Amino acid sequence: MTPTITAFEASPDRGKGQARDMRVRWALEEVGQPYDVRLLSFRQMKEPAHRALHPFGQIPTYEEKGGLALFESGAIVLHIAQQHAGLLPRDAHARARAVNWIFAALSTVEPPIVERETAWFVERDKPWYAEHAPMLDERVRKRLGELSARLAGHEWLDGAFSAGDLMMVMVLRRLSSSGLLQEYPNLHAYVARGEDRPAFQRAFAAQLAVFTAAAAKG
Amino acid sequence: MTPTITAFEASPDRGKGQARDMRVRWALEEVGQPYDVRLLSFRQMKEPAHRALHPFGQIPTYEEKGGLALFESGAIVLHIAQQHAGLLPRDAHARARAVNWIFAALSTVEPPIVERETAWFVERDKPWYAEHAPMLDERVRKRLGELSARLAGHEWLDGAFSAGDLMMVMVLRRLSSSGLLQEYPNLHAYVARGEDRPAFQRAFAAQLAVFTAAAAKG
Numbered sequence: 001m002t003p004t005i006t007a008f009e010a011s012p013d014r015g016k017g018q019a020r021d022m023r024v025r026w027a028l029e030e031v032g033q034p035y036d037v038r039l040l041s042f043r044q045m046k047e048p049a050h051r052a053l054h055p056f057g058q059i060p061t062y063e064e065k066g067g068l069a070l071f072e073s074g075a076i077v078l079h080i081a082q083q084h085a086g087l088l089p090r091d092a093h094a095r096a097r098a099v100n101w102i103f104a105a106l107s108t109v110e111p112p113i114v115e116r117e118t119a120w121f122v123e124r125d126k127p128w129y130a131e132h133a134p135m136l137d138e139r140v141r142k143r144l145g146e147l148s149a150r151l152a153g154h155e156w157l158d159g160a161f162s163a164g165d166l167m168m169v170m171v172l173r174r175l176s177s178s179g180l181l182q183e184y185p186n187l188h189a190y191v192a193r194g195e196d197r198p199a200f201q202r203a204f205a206a207q208l209a210v211f212t213a214a215a216a217k218g
Numbered sequence: 219m220t221p222t223i224t225a226f227e228a229s230p231d232r233g234k235g236q237a238r239d240m241r242v243r244w245a246l247e248e249v250g251q252p253y254d255v256r257l258l259s260f261r262q263m264k265e266p267a268h269r270a271l272h273p274f275g276q277i278p279t280y281e282e283k284g285g286l287a288l289f290e291s292g293a294i295v296l297h298i299a300q301q302h303a304g305l306l307p308r309d310a311h312a313r314a315r316a317v318n319w320i321f322a323a324l325s326t327v328e329p330p331i332v333e334r335e336t337a338w339f340v341e342r343d344k345p346w347y348a349e350h351a352p353m354l355d356e357r358v359r360k361r362l363g364e365l366s367a368r369l370a371g372h373e374w375l376d377g378a379f380s381a382g383d384l385m386m387v388m389v390l391r392r393l394s395s396s397g398l399l400q401e402y403p404n405l406h407a408y409v410a411r412g413e414d415r416p417a418f419q420r421a422f423a424a425q426l427a428v429f430t431a432a433a434a435k436g
Contacts, residue, residue, distance in 0.1 A: 051364075051367075055322075055364050055365065055367065055368035056322075056326055056361065056364050057364065058326075067311055068310075068311045068314055068315075069315075070314060070315065070318045071318060071322070072318050072321035072322050072325060072326065073321075073325075074321040074324075074325055075314065075317050075318035075320075075321040075322075078317065078321075079314050079317075092286075093285055093286045096286055096288060096293065096297050097286070097287075097288065099293050099296065099297075100288045100289060100290050100293035102293075103290035103291075103292040103293040103296075103324065104273075104274075104289070104290050104293075106292075106321065106324065106325045107290060107291075107292055107324045107325060107328070108274055108276075108290065110325070110329075111328075111329040111332060111333070114329060115329070115333050118357075122353065123350075126346070126349075127346070128344070128345070128346035128349075128350070131344075131346075132341075132346070132350075135340065139336075143274065146269075146273050146274050146275065147273065149269075149273065150273035
């Protein structure tokens with residue numbers, strides 16, 4: 001049963017692994033599950049055929065032959081982690097806490113990071129951006145400081161590496177080019193530890209290959 | 219085994235049920251699980267004792283005697299739904315899709331709504347707010363339009379009422395005083411259907427009673 005995921009035909013991040021299919025690729029690599037990829041143009045993502053699969057017209061989606069279709073990266077990673085060994089602890093309490101960290105990454109840490117990114121895209125030519133941008137940086141720093149304090153002295157968020165760490169590392173990686181992560185050395189090292197995992201490396205190479213091929217085609 | 223949740227001693231929304239403990243109260247009421255509430259002042263939420271439970275210094279938290287402690291409303295609602303019948307379908311695929319909607323509510327629909335709220339709190343006295351606010355409204359409308367199209371003709375998001383609907387209704391309710399929800403009559407009716415459920419009513423009354431008691435005490 002090889003699942004099919006969707007990804008950008010030409011990722012806007014130029015192969016830096018910031019698109020959300022990277023989260024799903026990494027999870028699939030961690031559990032050793034091969035997968036197929038269907039590439040979509042920006043136009044195709046907004047067409048009814050894809051909207052039927054993803055109501056918000058984005059990537060990734062996840063389809064199992066003959067049945068299940070999902071469209072939120074958090075739900076897809078959780079589903080993969082529940083179906084295979086390797087991404088969630090066996091102990092029921094530890095398992096629930098790992099799932100808690102998936103939600104913390106997506107619901108508490110990621111929103112101010114996306115807000116900061118979005119402002120750069122849509123407000124950077126506005127006269128107010130110089131005053132607004134530092135406010136958005138502070139909002140990100142607040143969460144990073146709290147997360148850094150919790151992680152202090154630990155390799156991963158709660159015992160062994162889990163789907164919660166996978167999602168948190170992916171969310172924090174969005175700050176790679178911002179300089180903000182470096183202000184919290186233990187978070188910076190945490191992200192590097194995630195990126196060093198062989199499964200991350202394989203997933204990263206796979207998404208980069210898509211971008212490189214698209215760039216070569218012009 | 220009665221779990222304990224935390225909530226605001228005096229909710230900043232003055233009992234309108236917008237604080238995130240309402241999500242957990244509603245889930246517990248849907249499955250018929252009694253619960254205890256520990257009330258916290260704003261000062262207590264930021265103290266080390268609470269930070270040990272919730273690294274980001276917020277409410278709600280969820281504790282089972284002798285063990286499990288969680289702090290993200292999404293993870294808590296999912297945990298309750300997995301432990302009890304009533305909030306997730308039995309069929310494995312339908313169950314995964316319901317969980318997908320919890321993530322969609324928290325990760326795709328809620329962030330632009332919170333961003334719009336936050337701007338009102340921190341930017342409304344800034345000279346740029348008059349130009350920025352409509353941009354934030356549009357970001358919310360984009361998601362509402364897509365969600366409205368998906369819901370078209372259906373009572374709930376995917377078959378029977380689930381934890382996915384519970385979370386989506388709670389997220390959309392944040393727009394109650396904005397007028398934006400009324401632009402999408404089927405979403406407005408969807409939220410009203412959620413609010414009409416007896417379990418919602420009981421949860422709402424419980425959180426309102428906390429606020430009323432706090433206000434009477436002065």
